[in-house]
Amino acid sequence: MMMGRGMIGGGGGGGGGNVPNQKQKLKISSLDQPFDSIFAPASLNPFTGSGAMVDFGAFSVNMSGNLFCRSLEQEEICGDEHLDEYFNHPEKKRRLTVDQVQFLEKSFEAENKLEPERKSQLAVELGLQPRQIAIWFQNRRARLRTKQVETDYETLNEKYNCLKIDYDNLLKENEKLNQEVFHLKENLNAKEKEKENSQSCIMKGPCELWIENPISATVSNDEESTVLAMACLNEDQSEARSDSSTGTDSLCYNNGRLSLLLETCDSSQVFEPERSDFSDESLQLSYVLPKMEEGYCHTSPANPWFPIEDHGFSFWSY
DNA sequence: TTGTGTTTTATTGCCTCC
DNA sequence: GGAGGCAATAAAACACAA
Numbered sequence: 001m002m003m004g005r006g007m008i009g010g011g012g013g014g015g016g017g018n019v020p021n022q023k024q025k026l027k028i029s030s031l032d033q034p035f036d037s038i039f040a041p042a043s044l045n046p047f048t049g050s051g052a053m054v055d056f057g058a059f060s061v062n063m064s065g066n067l068f069c070r071s072l073e074q075e076e077i078c079g080d081e082h083l084d085e086y087f088n089h090p091e092k093k094r095r096l097t098v099d100q101v102q103f104l105e106k107s108f109e110a111e112n113k114l115e116p117e118r119k120s121q122l123a124v125e126l127g128l129q130p131r132q133i134a135i136w137f138q139n140r141r142a143r144l145r146t147k148q149v150e151t152d153y154e155t156l157n158e159k160y161n162c163l164k165i166d167y168d169n170l171l172k173e174n175e176k177l178n179q180e181v182f183h184l185k186e187n188l189n190a191k192e193k194e195k196e197n198s199q200s201c202i203m204k205g206p207c208e209l210w211i212e213n214p215i216s217a218t219v220s221n222d223e224e225s226t227v228l229a230m231a232c233l234n235e236d237q238s239e240a241r242s243d244s245s246t247g248t249d250s251l252c253y254n255n256g257r258l259s260l261l262l263e264t265c266d267s268s269q270v271f272e273p274e275r276s277d278f279s280d281e282s283l284q285l286s287y288v289l290p291k292m293e294e295g296y297c298h299t300s301p302a303n304p305w306f307p308i309e310d311h312g313f314s315f316w317s318y
Numbered sequence: 319t320t321g322t323g324t325t326t327t328a329t330t331g332c333c334t335c336c
Numbered sequence: 337g338g339a340g341g342c343a344a345t346a347a348a349a350c351a352c353a354a
Contacts, residue, residue, distance in 0.1 A: 093327055093348050116339095135328060138341070143326095145342095 096136070100126050104133070108140050 096104070103126060107118075114122075114137045123130040 095326065095349065114340095132327085134340085136326095139327070142342075 096126075096128070096132075100128070104136055104140070108137065112137070112141055112144065 104122070107122060111118075114134060119130045119133050119137075122128075122133045126133070
């Protein structure tokens with residue numbers, strides 16, 4: 001007698017959750033179908049061959065109701081006393097054969113819900129009880145749900161990881177941009193401060209700045225709104241003012257930087273002043289003022305003179 | 319061989335639907 | 337109220353390492 005691996009290996013079992021209590025016995029006795037109907041015609045049952053059987057542990061029952069032993073070894077213990085033992089003992093749990101499982105799997109793939117008609121048909125075809133078919137489908141659906149949960153988890157986890165990478169990148173980019181904003185604000189503040197310092201002395205249009213004695217300078221706009229004012233530190237104040245009036249040696253426009261001019265306003269000769277330079281009265285100073293833009297000059301008509309303390313000397317504007 | 323973890327079969331109790 | 341589905345659970349069957 002050819003039996004599936006599960007059936008042959010199954011042999012034992014029973015007991016435990018499979019041990020029917022009073023209620024279970026009641027259920028077993030009230031199977032989905034009449035006991036006779038669970039036996040399928042041989043032509044419809046490829047899994048049990050001509051002797052369609054229902055599985056009862058170490059035994060199988062064919063259409064005639066005869067009990068068969070499962071293996072040659074088991075056959076040795078088959079006898080009336082064992083039949084009595086079997087029927088007095090709880091039903092054994094048994095695994096389905098590979099073929100039966102494959103058949104059920106195909107059926108499940110087609111439709112994982114089981115209508116009563118299909119259940120009966122499958123039971124007939126597989127030589128199983130309809131209740132076994134129902135239980136198998138139920139457990140199979142449970143396994144499918146578990147698998148689906150695992151799949152969903154993996155999918156969500158992958159998405160989460162991708163989003164986390166994006167989020168981390170955005171955080172870094174945000175930090176970088178914040179730093180950039182910070183530096184830009186710093187630059188802006190510095191420029192505004194510079195403007196505030198220069199606003200008081202810059203007038204709309206050409207004007208003249210007087211540097212506190214003995215320094216004097218004349219300031220004008222240029223086309224690029226950049227002003228370089230020069231102060232002469234000559235002891236001879238009149239000479240310095242004279243130079244300023246010429247607009248040549250004593251006045252120059254350059255790149256908006258505080259510079260020291262030696263003799264002429266040649267940009268090649270401009271350099272940053274050292275504090276010590278101011279002590280040398282023979283030097284000529286040029287002070288590069290911030291951009292002159294319209295409206296920055298706010299000379300008060302009532303009091304056109306106001307001092308600007310900066311760089312150790314004062315500008316006077318009117 | 320034995321202990322342990324996993325899979326499979328089956329039961330139980332609860333819930334919903336008709 | 338019965339039938340059927342589902343979650344939780346039991347326990348046999350099975351796989352595998354020590």
